[in-house]
Amino acid sequence: MFTQNIVVDSQTYTPQQLVENILINSNCIDNVVVTNVVGGNFGGATQSYGYFDANGSNFPFQSGIVLSTGRLTNVPGPNTSLSDDNAGGWIGDNDLEAALNENNTINATILEFDFTSVASQISFRYIFASEEYQEGNPNTCQYSDLFGFLIRPVGDQQYTNIALVPNTQTPVKVTTVHPDIPGGCPAINEAYFGSWNGFVSPINFNGQTKILTATADVIPNQTYHVKLVIADEQNYRYDSAVFLEAGSFQLSTDLGPDLLVSTNNALCQNDSYQIDATQANATSYKWFKDGVELLTEVNSTLSLTDAGVYNVEVTLNNSCVSYGEITIEYYPDINAINTSITECDLNQDGITYFNLYDAEQTITNGNNVLFIPNFFEDINDANQNTNPIATPNSFQNTYVSQIVYARVENQDGCFSIAEVQLNTSMNTVTIAPxxxxxxxxxxxxxxxxxxxxxxxxxxxxxxxxxxxxxxxxxxxxxxxxxxxxxxxxxxxxxxxxxxxxxxxxxxxxxxxxxxxxxYTPVLLDDEAVFYCLNSYPETIRIYGGVHNDSPSNYYYEWLYNGNITSVNTSFNDVNEAGVYTVIVTDPNGCNASRTITVTASNIATIDNVIVEEGTFNNTVTIQVSGEGFYDYALDNANGFYQESNTFTNVLPGFHTVYVRDRNGCGIVEKLISVLGFPKYFTPNGDSIHDTWKVYGVNAQFNQGIDIKIFDRYGKFITQQNNLTAGWDGTLNGYNLPSDDYWFVVTLADGKTYKGHFALVR
Structure with a gap:
């Protein structure tokens, strides 16, 4: 694609002509003398500074002078190559470093001159461009070449830099004027960044600022020294340039900073603002808005009512003209909506409490950039932001349908006033207890x-x-x-x-x-009881369980296993196991219930008694059946009962076993026999152990038993059974001597026991 690029010229104009005829070109700036020029020595006619012309391109300045840290011939577009020049012996500038508090500059291009002004302020317009503007690259956040417009009265040593970000003391650099760099750094002074430059840019730099204005206050008719200087920092890579608009170095009238939305200092819609162009030795003032002269405005001040670009031409008594310009913008109008709040009045007198913040959503129309810092009873107070309502969340109106005022603000400090009418509802709603x-x-x-x-x-x-x-x-x-x-x-x-x-x-x-x-009936806790089946058809009585009150004060309903019964008394006589539920109801209709679980129990049935006998450790095991839970005792119905149904170390002889139902349904008993064999006997007539008789044998137990006794040599002595009184130690009427004797006992089932015992005389 064919595009126009700027053109540059380093030969046609001398440095004096560049300053006096191109940059200044005014009879009102006197005694212009170029005192010093420094640039890169590239050999031949190539310089690092010179004249430029827009050449029909879209570059913002039609013409002017340009200072670069590289070859002047690399300044024109398109932006298809890296401006990256160096020259032998091309050093930096100490004054620039001191003014910007930097160091290590090289490749400084310098143009110095003196001048005298007849007005108290001068200004000129410029654009800074650099290869170090790199779109989307974090390097933009770190690296920047340096430049300055340094000015001082002739004879002074201290320079002042006037190449500053508007309304700040910040030098203009890549790192101080740029948009957001994703992954690198947030935007800074973005309002003054001009553009990223693509391949078709009329200049060969990656980015540039908007048109900026350098302004200096001066003393009329005093000579000042100006040093225009630009330099690389650290190394010669990635060149930069500054473009100064032709004819823009002129007498200036300071109208104050531009008031812009982008720089967060625009005017609010209800703000009053006055521009003051008062200048010493002024003879007339002309005001312009957006290029159109305001014919009726001829004073040194101008009161604003609209946004626009305002210019002033101040004619001095020497016929010189001082120029001033200011751009005024207004923030969008705050659309605050009048509304009303209706609150209830319990006393029906029209006076009640209101939460004024209830109106905020309607007033701001849901715009979250608007907020209400205060409410007021008087509109003048609202406008002046004085005497706010102390408790807007609980405000009591003083008369019916009172109007209060909301001050609606945005983050820019602009405000609008909205009316809030306070209405009282007189509706009545009756709610039964x-x-x-x-x-x-x-x-x-x-x-x-x-x-x-x-x-x-x-x-x-x-x-x-x-x-x-x-x-x-x-x-x-x-x-x-x-x-x-x-x-x-x-x-x-x-x-x-x-x-x-x-x-x-x-x-x-x-x-x-x-x-x-x-009140709800208070009942005893649920409980469990037992019914003895062996007492059937006798009944037991269970109760509704009313606590701390007379049972007659309530109504009763009994359920058996979940089924309603006909019983409606405070008690119930039952003889069946199951779950009984009673519902006790107070006359007010409130009820409570409790459950009585009736569990069946019964006296035991002794099914069998197993006796392990004839040993050193005789055991008795009682086998029972029945619906209850049982304990067991031996020989004493009123003595100790045990849970186990087995007794050990039982002495031989006759015993009674007792089985007791734990739930009180009764005791059953049974007489048993435990077979045993005495170890000795003493037939001496004292009625103690006078005979040897097998334990546990009588007419009831061990019928059919056969007992044979032998002497130690195996001689048969006698034979006994369950009906005999036992052996008295004689044979054929003669006492046998003390000695060991042997026995053989055979039970009716054929089981045999053998052993011996002692006869002691």
Whole structure:
């Protein structure tokens, strides 16, 4: 694509002509003398500074002078190559480093001159461009060449840099004027950044600023020294340039900084602002708005009413003209909407409390950049932002339909005033008292379903209205600390709640509802009892279990295994196992229930007694059946009972076993025999061990037993059975001597026991 580029010229104009005829070109700037020029020595006619012309391109300046840190011939576009020049012996500049508090500059291009002004201020316009502007590259955040427009009275040593970001003391550099660099750094002074330059740019630099203005206050008719200087920093790579507009070095009238939205200093719609162009030795003033002369404005000041670009031409008494320009912008108007709030009045006198912030969403129309810092009772106070309402979230009106004023602001400090009319609702909603039975524990506190309460008055309120419950009237008026359902009363037995009824986000009515906790019967805990089947058809009595009150004060309903019975008394006589539930109802309708579980039990049936006998450790095991749980005793019905049905180390002989039902249904017993064999006997007539007789043998037990006794040599002595009285130690009427004797005992089932015993005389 064919595009126009600027053209440069380093030969046609001398440095004196560049300054006096190109940059200044004014008879009102006197005594212009170029005192020093420094540039890169590239050999031949190539310089690092010179004249430029826009050549029909879109470059913002038509012509002017340009200073570069590289070859002048690399300044014109297109932006298709890197301006990256160096020259032998091309050093930096100490004055620039001192003014910008930097160091290590090289490749400094310098143009110095003196001048005298007849006015108190001069200015000129410029654009800074650099290869170090790199779109999307974090290097833009770190590296920048340096330049300065340094000025001082002739004879002084201290320079002042006037190449500054507007309204700051910040030098203009790549790192101080750029948009957001993703992944690198946020935007800084972006309002003054001009553009990233693509391949078709009329200049060969990656980016450039907008048109900026350098301004200096001077003393009329005093000579000043100017040093225009630009230099690379650290190394010669990535060149930069500064373009100064032809004819822009002129007498200047300071109208103040531009007031722009982009720099966050624009005017608000209701602001008053006056431009002051007062200049010493002025004879006339001409004002222009957007290029059109304001013919009736001839004074040194101009009061603004509209946005625009304002210019002034101040003619001095020597016929020189001083020029001033300022751009004025206004922030968008704040669209604050008048509205009203309707609140309820419990006393119906038209005076109530309002939360004025309830109007904020409507006033700002949901615009989250708008906010309301204060409300006022007087519109003048609202405009002056004085005497705000102290508690806008709980404001009591002083008369019916009172109007208060909201001051609506944005982040720019602009404001607008909105009216808020305070209306009072006189609607009445009657809510019947509510009752709920006390729950467990019975303490005067219970849960109330607020949704069910709302349903009782739904026909009194508009469709879609919402009822919200509160513990205090003030909370209802402020719509804070609403209650959730179910709600447990906090005052014992009875409590009043306040009900806020809202329709279309406004209060329709405030009412009250009385919560009453009804007494609920207090019953004994559930219990379990036993019924002895062996006592059937006798009955046992179970009770409703009313606690600390007369049972006759209540109604009763009995259920058996979940089925309703005909019993309606405070007690129930039963002879069947099962689950009995009694529902006890107070005359107020509240009820409680308890469950009595009747479990069957029974006296035991002894099915068998297993005896391990004839040993050193005789055992007796009792086998029983029955519906109960049983304990066991031996020989003493009133003695110790054990849970185990086995007894060990039982002495031989006759015993009675007892089986007792743990639930009190009775005791059964059985006589048993444990076979045993005495170790000795003493037939001496003292009636103690006078005979040897097998234990556990009598006419009832061990019938058919055969007992044979032998002497130690195996000689048969005698034979006994269960009916004999035992052996008295004789044979054929003669006493046998003391000695060991042997026995063989054979039971009816064939089981045989053998052993010996001693006869002691």
């Amino acid at each position: 509510q009752f709920a039975c006390d729950d467990n524990p019975i303490d005067g506190f219970t849960l109330f379903n607020l949704n069910d309460i709302t349903a009782t008055f739904q026909n009194q309120i508009p469709a879609g209205a919402v009822a919200t419950y509160f513990e205090t009237e003030q909370e209802a008026l402020d719509n804070v600390n609403s209650l959730s359902s179910p709600y447990q009363n906090t005052t014992q037995n009875s409590q009043t709640l306040y009900v806020l009824i809202s329709s279309n986000n406004e209060c329709y009515a405030i009412s009250t509802v009385q919560l009453n906790v009804l």
